[in-house]
Amino acid sequence: MVLDWLERVGEHWRAVVAAVLVHVILGGLLFFSLDFWHSDASQGNQGQTIVDASVLTGAAGSDAPTPKPDPTPKPAPEPDQNQNKLQPDDTQADEDPAQAQEQAAREKKAAREKAERQKAAEAKAAQQKAAQEKAAQQKAAQQKAAQQKAAQEKAAQQKAAQQKAAQEKAAQQKAAQQKAAQEKAAQEKAAQEKAVQEKAAQEKAAQEKAAQEKAAQEKAAQEKAAQEKAAQEKAAQEKAAQEKAAQEKAAQEKAAREKAAKEKAAREKAAREKAAQEKAAKEKAAREAAARADLQEALEQESAGRQKAADRKALAGYVQAIKDKVEGNWIRPPGASNISCQVHVTQLPGGQVTDVRLLGSCGGPAIDRSVRQAIYKSDPLPSPPSGNLFQSDIEFTFKPDQ
Structure with missing residues (x-):
């Protein structure tokens, strides 16, 4: 068979190929037209396209089982606009990269779902x-x-x-x-009639035998045809059941994948929002701490500057008091005039002079001795206005004529 x-x-292969090509072209046109229509009209489903169409051709199409349409995926949850409005103004710039990443993830997901739908x-x-x-x-x-x-x-x-x-x-x-x-001959009549009767009996037996054989053949043929038909129907039912089970399993797996993807996207979004909030809080705290540190440093620098200026002024007065006391105790040698020399004095905290050095001649040995005597005579030297201004080594220019 x-x-x-x-x-x-094989005798009509051209007609078969032409019919198959026509069906494929019609199915492709119907698929792309439905895909384009659904992709434009399903903005509420976050870019998901639903295609539910079947192509029926002649008697062959009426015998084929109608595939079960895929379950319509649930629309993705809309982002909370009020929550976005409650974000602080100073975190707006930090959320732009996160929104760009989220947009890229949505576009990538939409492309992947479109490819899955086409497949x-x-x-x-x-x-x-x-x-x-x-x-x-x-x-x-x-x-x-x-x-x-x-x-x-x-x-x-x-x-x-x-x-x-x-x-x-x-x-x-x-x-x-x-x-x-x-x-x-009348005599042969009986013999002939007997022969005819025997022949008729034989023919009748042969006819009955042939009829029985024919009936048996027809019955066997009918039983064989019934068995073949039952086997074909059973195979068709088993195949249809297997195809239905495979379709249901694929639909369940697809729904599970979509659910897992949505849950993962929600977790990632929550993590990104939390990270952005934590980052904004840390940056704000860092800015506030830096501002406080800058203010404290500025205050300290200002206070230190004022203190240094006061110290320099007090130190200058302290050195001038020592210089004035030394010049007051100096006895001018005869002929000494326009004297100027650098003096280094070492003292104790109580003003006691321990050493005197002239860093250059003041004009002659007699003048140099008179300057040293004036310094030792000024012992103890004047005390500083505060203890932090005391210096054990003091240098000043000895100019009594100015």
């Missing part, structure tokens, strides 16, 4: 095509079985007609023989 069907398809649509079209081809094969097998049955019935009718013609011919021959036998 299968070989005969393949030979019949699912292609798989659905392939399943429909396989179902149509299977239905066509089943129909061809049924037609072939009907043709074989009709051929068998026709052969049986021809055989019965031939047998009937043979019987009629034999009857005519028998009548002629009987007539000839009656004319030939």
